[in-house]
Amino acid sequence: MSQKHVFFFGDGKAEGNAEMKNLLGGKGANLAEMTNLGIPVPAGFTISTEVCTYYYKHDYTYPPELEDEMKEALRKVEQVMGAIFGDAENPLLLSVRSGARVSMPGMMDTVLNLGLNDVTVQGLIKKTDNPRFAYDSYRRFVAMYGDVVLGLKPESEDDHDPFEEILDAKKRARGVQLDTDLSAEDLKELVVEFKAAIKEHTGEEFPEDPMDQLWGAVGAVFSSWRNERANVYRRLNNIPEEWGTAVNVQSMVYGNMGNDSGTGVAFTRDPATGEKVLYGEFLINAQGEDVVAGIRTPQKISHLKDIMPEVYRQFEEIANRLEQHYRQMQDMEFTIQKGRLWMLQTRAGKRTGFAAFRIAVDMVEEGLISKEEALLRVEPDQLNQLLRPVFDAEQKRQAVARGDLLTRGLNAGPGAASGLVVFNAADAVKWAQEGKDVILVRLETSPEDIKGMDAAVGILTARGGMTSHAALVGRQMGKVCVVGAGEISVDYKARQFSVNGKVVKEGEWISLDGSTGEVIKGKINTQPSEVLQVLIEKRQDSEKGVAYHTYQQMMKWADEFRRLGVRTNADQPDQAATAIAFGAQGIGLCRTEHMFFGGERIDAVREMILADDTEGRKKALAKLLPMQRSDFIGIFREMNGYPVTIRTLDPPLHEFLPHTEKEIEDLAAKMNVTVKKLHETIESLHEFNPMLGHRGCRLGVMYPEITEMQVRAILEAACEVKKDGVDVQPEIMIPLISHVNELKAQEVVVRRVAAEVFEKYGFEVEYLVGTMIEIPRAAITAAEVAEVAEFFSFGTNDLTQTTFGMSRDDSGVFLPFYVEHKILENDPFQSIDQKGVGKLMEWGVSEGRKSRPSLKVGICGEHGGEPASVEFCHRLNLDYVSCSPFRVPIARLAAAQAVLKEKN
């Protein structure tokens, strides 16, 4: 514990400074800093956070030295302010406020106007020549003190405030509506009545001695550190209880002393757009709480220039100095007392993601901060705000005001989209072909819905979490996507859904805000972001826009620092193109099974599944070969010069079979088998736990002819494009291994087919054979696995499922409960569980590289685009992360931050 407990500030000199946030709290440190800068701050002192800790450790008592230190500081304040605490002629009045290391707005208690009593109020009257002001201040103080220090509060949330009740009675008695209609005499009576109420309800006298008042208020503020509200807030925001709060005791200044007084708040830049312009508002003849209360409409800060040009000039100069000094956009509070400007607070200002990015880039260009600082000042996830189409803000506001907000789901795919409701994939495709914007509404989506999802402008599901099929595929496609909107009840038969008593029918307009999860009835206009206009639509005219400039600069800087490569998960050439526009350096996961759906392909796939023997399967696979090959040719051309990791067939075969009786009958006719036989096949493929069933390499190991066809398609495609001069770098990835022997068995097939293909073409293509690490056993035995695998790719979706023994599809019942009740800190399907899943990854990387130092290691689970997970992957020294195209810039940024955080 420090020797010193009390830190004075005033008249250009302070005992603290901005670096001392841990000891003085954020507010106290900044008050000291401003004072040192020569900025006019009402004098005061800060009682340190260590006193708070002492207070709780020592049964609500203070260090013995505190009293003397406080008296000494008080004396200095009196000196600077030219007033005496408790003086009958020229009383010094004080505010007593909390101030923790980080802001906890509204969580703790405050006492204003402290020092007033029946004697000093007379001094105040004399000083201000305004009895009404004096008694108004006095009655406010008594009420606040009675509440905060003496505990006279409403008994429950429904109860009235006891002081408000007395006030209301007084107004009724006087026959007036507003507080301001009460006279000085009325207010004086209220003081007496308030004191009596305190005595009656708490049994305690209101203390007339100002020193008693001060000790009471200090104790109340320290005690409020552990009130219910604050405890909950700390738990939610991971703020340690040991930090404690400081107490700031400061001379009162008044913005309500007439038309030469006022109060306001302002930002040094526009917190919504980031534009460099003083942004804020003020009220003449008002106190701070009036600005917040919103009874009177405040004026724009620029208007102050017209009313009090000198004060405005001074304020502008101070704002400028503060921003230059702190090298951060500032959020300031000020009061003008009789024409004199006092600064009451300054701190870093909250802003939108868009503003955060713009300000960071601007400040670098202004020479205020370094690129490193700029990179660290933004939240990678908020980059979305630069990329996503957005609703016309005014139209949306109006719609919500009209009551058209239907419900709120999970914001799975950011952006904004309006479209006509359809309830199945076929309709989505058909309507889209007719030129309509459609939103596909499903209970949940499955691989068969992919074409419909692709055709839709937005996807809405009633079930599923942030990594459900809809969310995963939607994000990868860059679709606006709201999932798990549990209040929605979908009636496929009636072609409508209902939610909170409202019914929306097929063909009606709805609008999805994928950034907030809002589902709104009706149409709202949207527009693509500037960044997309440049990157995707290649509109050069948009390059000069602020959003694009900001994006471009930030990405340039990110790439200068990051070590981690960033690839994308893409199954189609257009997805690959988008990802490259966003800076992807390869494909980390190309899922071949998505290519198995649609027309002739699904027929051939089903023929293969229904085949009785190897020969039958080979015949069906031969039909698929040219189609798969042409898919790969498209992707390889798009990814010229970049590696492409292709995963062999992963899902269980039953996913490719039809489910409804009608579809089964159709298929039976088409395949020329009996319905009974088809039913038997479907039944025989049924699994109790498909996630843990016959899938992944287990298919390829038992039916090597499937792997053989896929490898042939991949390498023939590679040879074809190489002939045209394309730099092709295929990486063949075997999924779901749990034992190295599975990989060995598949590698034999790959090498054999490769030799055959190269023989046929007369030249070779360099390629790698590797594996997903998505099963705990594969990670545990990584040393063995790496003897065969040339690369690892962590499939953290499945690895999380198996490490937790928790299915993504079924955890929706309990996972939200777990996160809400802090059983789990985060949804492990969103951010890598570093202690569990991460431990396996760490082990996998280090064991794998021990047996093969050149082992390339990446991650292709959805976590690859989540900033905390990206940082973790950086720390594990992975070679790359791979994520959906629209998350590529986020991953680039997070990867740069990881480097910078490591340095710090």
Place this chain on the structure above:
Amino acid sequence: MSQKHVFFFGDGKAEGNAEMKNLLGGKGANLAEMTNLGIPVPAGFTISTEVCTYYYKHDYTYPPELEDEMKEALRKVEQVMGAIFGDAENPLLLSVRSGARVSMPGMMDTVLNLGLNDVTVQGLIKKTDNPRFAYDSYRRFVAMYGDVVLGLKPESEDDHDPFEEILDAKKRARGVQLDTDLSAEDLKELVVEFKAAIKEHTGEEFPEDPMDQLWGAVGAVFSSWRNERANVYRRLNNIPEEWGTAVNVQSMVYGNMGNDSGTGVAFTRDPATGEKVLYGEFLINAQGEDVVAGIRTPQKISHLKDIMPEVYRQFEEIANRLEQHYRQMQDMEFTIQKGRLWMLQTRAGKRTGFAAFRIAVDMVEEGLISKEEALLRVEPDQLNQLLRPVFDAEQKRQAVARGDLLTRGLNAGPGAASGLVVFNAADAVKWAQEGKDVILVRLETSPEDIKGMDAAVGILTARGGMTSHAALVGRQMGKVCVVGAGEISVDYKARQFSVNGKVVKEGEWISLDGSTGEVIKGKINTQPSEVLQVLIEKRQDSEKGVAYHTYQQMMKWADEFRRLGVRTNADQPDQAATAIAFGAQGIGLCRTEHMFFGGERIDAVREMILADDTEGRKKALAKLLPMQRSDFIGIFREMNGYPVTIRTLDPPLHEFLPHTEKEIEDLAAKMNVTVKKLHETIESLHEFNPMLGHRGCRLGVMYPEITEMQVRAILEAACEVKKDGVDVQPEIMIPLISHVNELKAQEVVVRRVAAEVFEKYGFEVEYLVGTMIEIPRAAITAAEVAEVAEFFSFGTNDLTQTTFGMSRDDSGVFLPFYVEHKILENDPFQSIDQKGVGKLMEWGVSEGRKSRPSLKVGICGEHGGEPASVEFCHRLNLDYVSCSPFRVPIARLAAAQAVLKEKN
């Protein structure tokens, strides 16, 4: 490499001995040992296994010294046998045989009668005065040499042997049926024809020079170490290729030189029963291959006493000496040549499990071996043979002979049972109540079938593996159980099953051999084993029987050595009683959910599931409380003085709901809810992957009232029995945790309820709170978990499923393929996967004990009764294993072996 390559034996002196198996192979070492013992062995020499290694390393050549060494050894053999190799008057004939470190019967090649040519055959005629014998030996030698050394073999398996074809032609030409009807002249012609065939087909001349013959045969034997057959056999039996084989060159002796000659095989004890009696058979005037071929019926060895009393006496004396010398039951081969006994082979004899146990115990009592040796000489799994009811062997033989063997499934629950076929649990219960023995036949079983399984004498399922529900529960109940009999097609509607064209209807008799997996039509009488007669039926008269005596001794010795505790998995008092009779030292897993089925209980459970809120659930749970309490009272009384680990509710709730429309309607009426609402509940509880869904502690965390009721039932029961003086040691086990916070949340409930119960009773009961470790993340974070858990119990069934990402229920499609194709060495659900699952266990134990040194650690998966897994648990220093009652003795034995293996 040793200096010496050739090891002579003969005339009471050998250069090798029994210890030199690695160098001389098993056969060579034993021939040397017998020679040293003064036992009559035809002289010969062994070429060491190192020469084999050299041969392969040096491109099929020999060490330069070999030729001289071999000639020297041959000279000694000639001296001892009084005959000269290649001599025209008195030729020495040789056999050339392989002999690896472990026996590989029939895998490698042999050449007999080596040394014969057109010259030496005349010598043999003179010596034996038997031209027919000489030419018969000669033609056999040429054929064997042609086949083995020169490679004249049938071209495919379907082809005829070329020498057999020539022989057949000769017989046709002579108009005779049998080889023995051919004359010496015929045989002489055959020699010529055989040689011509060799020349024609291989292009090589048959070598007339005996030394050339010898080198050829030696090379052929070394080469056969790597023939296809041998390679496969080695792979299947994990025999390293580097071991190599030795070659034994030995003087020929002949048992076919007339009625004063013969040959035979014998064991020093009865290999079926273990009885100490010379057991074997012989043929007069025959060669070894005739005994094996089975054309003539051999005579019992005891009969030799009547025919050749002196030879018999001599043989008996040798057998005795060999057993005393090797301290192992011996399997011997001998030949009598003209009244003289020659020993050709001795080795440890194969025996049934029953015999193995009996012999081991007898030998200890005879002072031949130590208790430690006895314990290490038996396979714990074979202990079953002492415990299981058995079929009347003669009746079973007749049934199979009649063609009544229907099919063969997996031998999941050993023993023998006959009963009437029923197809559902209700019928099983009803028929059993009527006093009938029934066999429950199902596609597969589920928890709802438990009462039916309990009522049945045997269980037969068409699906499921060794750890399917039927196998698991069946074994635990000690039922005869055959599962996964895939050829069976069950028709519940027609109340019959069909298999291989045969139909078995409800009410017909079938018999199950759970030790072999055989399913037999009709009734076969059974009888309980002696051990069960004593332990379970408490029939003291059976205590003197061999089986019981053997069991009792072996268990006594096992308990003297083992450190690992052995508990049982038991849910009911009668199971607990059985387990205690088998030596269990507590219950390691008491599943509470099995108590949830049946009558009123299932109603209350369903009422709880259907409840809309906590209050509704609590009301339903209150009904369950007294029933659960009385269950626990029963178990605690039975387990007086032993710990009882009780697991809180584990399976997903949907397992308790009905599945058929009829049941759903009935339940809706009973519960007074609409069928629609019930359907909705069932639908809402549906899971895609129930194994990874809302189960285990996830239920208790979300619905703490369930845990509360169960803990109350457990501790109230504990208090009740403690009042009666029972020493009760409850251990409350929380299942399926993946994060320590889940355990923390449940521990709070347990401690609170405990305090309430103890308050009510006015006294306390000592109890522990612990957890299953059955999810990888729980093992990975064991250090954290052990801060809360007082004990760990590895649930290796689930841990295997999640570590492999492989569902027990669905892996039946590919797991057998994996094991068959050596992708996996073993079924990991049968024997712990030590490299993967075991690694997590190892980590869990060491991390857990780091943070809580007193941590009690056990295992309660099915692996707890599997010997290799028990040994692994011992090495991990677990406190106990827990297994089904009937595996308790096996675990005790395996635990003792683990200690002894560790010492060695």
